Amino acid sequence: MAPLIVLVVSFVLFRLSGLLGLQYFASWPPALRWSLAIMFLFTAVAHFTRTRADLIRMVPPSLPRPGLLVTITGLLEFAGAIGLMIPALAAPSAYALILLLIAMFPANLRAARERLPVAGRIAMPWPARLALQMFWIAALWVAVQGGSH
Numbered sequence: 001m002a003p004l005i006v007l008v009v010s011f012v013l014f015r016l017s018g019l020l021g022l023q024y025f026a027s028w029p030p031a032l033r034w035s036l037a038i039m040f041l042f043t044a045v046a047h048f049t050r051t052r053a054d055l056i057r058m059v060p061p062s063l064p065r066p067g068l069l070v071t072i073t074g075l076l077e078f079a080g081a082i083g084l085m086i087p088a089l090a091a092p093s094a095y096a097l098i099l100l101l102i103a104m105f106p107a108n109l110r111a112a113r114e115r116l117p118v119a120g121r122i123a124m125p126w127p128a129r130l131a132l133q134m135f136w137i138a139a140l141w142v143a144v145q146g147g148s149h
Helices: 002-019 026-047 052-058 066-084 087-112 126-143
Strands: none
Touching: 002 026, 002 126, 026 066, 026 087, 026 126, 052 066, 052 087, 066 087, 087 126
């Protein structure tokens, strides 16, 4: 739930800055892209902090080297977030993050089914997690389809 809060709060702040004269955020697509970037930076950091062990436990056992996979996905989230902030890279970064979300969903599904702790809380039930993943995917898609600056 924290990533959703980060997204909403940053979106409101970016849009307010646009209303107060920061022209770049005067329209919603850049504000949404940057808000998604902030959210992905937030989630990427978790791959390298105390939440890392929880993320490693989420990786399906059929996949090799879960620690390496968590590192790679964290780095990909960082790269995607930075790309969202660069207009020329925003669309390919959004599409890459969509693919990453799809690729990581089995880990989220495992955490939900096995009720694994993630950042000190039991993972959300899989229907809610699926809805949240679909929301992130839709937000990424809309952010780059709505125009760019």
